Amino acid sequence: MDFLRLDIQDNGVGLLTIERPEALNALNEALLLELEECLTEISKESRIKVLVITGSGRAFVAGADIAVMHPMGEEQAKVFSLLGQRTFNQLSNLPQPTIAAINGYALGGGLELALACDLRVASEKAKLGQPEIGLGIIPGFGATQRLPRLIGTARAKELLFTGATISAQEALALGLVNRLFAPDELLEGALALAADIAQKSAVILRYLKTAVDQGVATSLAEGLAIEAQYFGVCFTTYDQKEGMGAFLEKRSPRFRDC
Numbered sequence: 001m002d003f004l005r006l007d008i009q010d011n012g013v014g015l016l017t018i019e020r021p022e023a024l025n026a027l028n029e030a031l032l033l034e035l036e037e038c039l040t041e042i043s044k045e046s047r048i049k050v051l052v053i054t055g056s057g058r059a060f061v062a063g064a065d066i067a068v069m070h071p072m073g074e075e076q077a078k079v080f081s082l083l084g085q086r087t088f089n090q091l092s093n094l095p096q097p098t099i100a101a102i103n104g105y106a107l108g109g110g111l112e113l114a115l116a117c118d119l120r121v122a123s124e125k126a127k128l129g130q131p132e133i134g135l136g137i138i139p140g141f142g143a144t145q146r147l148p149r150l151i152g153t154a155r156a157k158e159l160l161f162t163g164a165t166i167s168a169q170e171a172l173a174l175g176l177v178n179r180l181f182a183p184d185e186l187l188e189g190a191l192a193l194a195a196d197i198a199q200k201s202a203v204i205l206r207y208l209k210t211a212v213d214q215g216v217a218t219s220l221a222e223g224l225a226i227e228a229q230y231f232g233v234c235f236t237t238y239d240q241k242e243g244m245g246a247f248l249e250k251r252s253p254r255f256r257d258c
């Protein structure tokens with residue numbers, strides 16, 4: 001892989017690092033296509049129960065590649081937007097829980113990448129924002145849709161309309177990130193959070209993620225029906241019998257992910 005590195009730990013945690021530090025990991029077509037291919041492999045990789053994504057160098061991802069976009073016309077820009085959206089949808093739809101470990105700048109397409117993850121943790125020194133308005137464009141990799149769903153329409157519009165870059169502390173207050181870590185403790189903290197989740201049943205985590213994601217995309221009534229359906233499906237698994245059996249026997253569960 002030219003732009004990505006994937007490390008798989010024995011504890012079920014996968015660490016995907018974006019490696020284009022000379023351009024602050026800016027996203028060009030080749031990087032997005034490589035990411036798409038890599039996510040397809042990860043979706044089938046049973047050794048990865050939780051995925052952490054981070055950036056190499058001083059940025060998480062500083063956005064889509066501005067030099068690549070500058071000469072584009074309408075059709076090319078739309079195709080580029082659809083490529084980014086397809087890739088980030090694939091990330092969002094991964095069966096495994098995902099955590100963005102935001103080590104530095106997460107701007108434009110970089111924040112959109114983080115928004116497609118289930119959880120976001122950040123360095124106390126990270127900077128986040130959707131600066132597209134200042135470039136004469138709107139976001140094209142999902143922020144107009146995922147940001148308001150995450151932090152509310154008015155807060156999202158303020159970030160989108162001003163293009164402001166905000167601190168990690170402001171992002172935490174907005175609910176844009178889940179937790180902050182000291183810069184040199186970020187990766188360790190993200191991996192520890194991932195390892196904690198990876199100890200749970202992979203199959204039940206998958207039902208849980210699906211129930212939440214399908215539910216928030218619909219009405220409360222339909223969402224509750226989805227919850228009841230997956231609640232029932234849990235009882236067809238080995239891990240439900242093991243999890244409840246372990247409680248009744250006053251011991252720790254030994255999940256088999258089936």
Ligand code: CAA
Nearest residue numbers: 023024026062063064065066067107108109131139140141
């Ligand atoms: N695209 C292309 N190259 C980028 C880039 C980007 N988004 N962000 C940084 N780079 C490149 C710079 O051009 C520079 O390259 P050279 O060394 O060859 O000149 C290198 O990365 C280092 O960047 P800086 O010298 O600018 O570093 P800095 O510390 O002075 O500033 C920064 C850091 C504030 C993040 C600044 O680089 C910056 O503002 N980057 C652009 C951020 C941005 O606007 N992102 C949104 C892009 S649009 C988008 O993402 C649309 C969408 O939704 C799909």
